[in-house]
């Protein structure tokens with residue numbers, strides 16, 4: 001395959017994709033700020049504290065992703081993806097779990113794309129972020145009493 005054809009991914013596409021990731025980080029910040037405070041019930045007190053920690057980690061991720069977008073010459077997005085709310089504790093945790101799965105699926109793909117463009121610094125940053133996202137996934141699965149699901153990798 002000719003080189004141009006093999007390299008279907010471009011820096012412009014990486015900027016757009018990272019901005020989607022940034023919108024997911026904003027969504028995660030908002031969800032964890034809200035859920036950590038409204039989650040009620042003795043059974044959920046530990047996880048509520050943990051969700052507050054997740055909120056600060058998601059902010060750190062958002063800052064890193066925004067930095068990468070700026071470095072690539074793009075404008076960091078300002079729009080969060082839609083945040084679902086619920087009165088039900090278990091439902092809240094399931095929303096979070098689904099979001100973390102989606103986030104991990106996308107970062108796994110993004111690491112490969114950043115590597116493909118020789119943006120190894122960005123790939124390294126994403127690898128560190130995905131370690132924390134996996135911890136979030138494990139914490140939520142544990143709180144729900146299930147095994148951590150395998151999120152797979154995005155197309």
Ligand SMILES: [Fe+2]
Pocket residue numbers: 025028057058061062103129133
């Ligand atoms: Fe995150």
Ligand SMILES: [Fe+2]
Pocket residue numbers: 028054058100103132133136
């Ligand atoms: Fe997360």
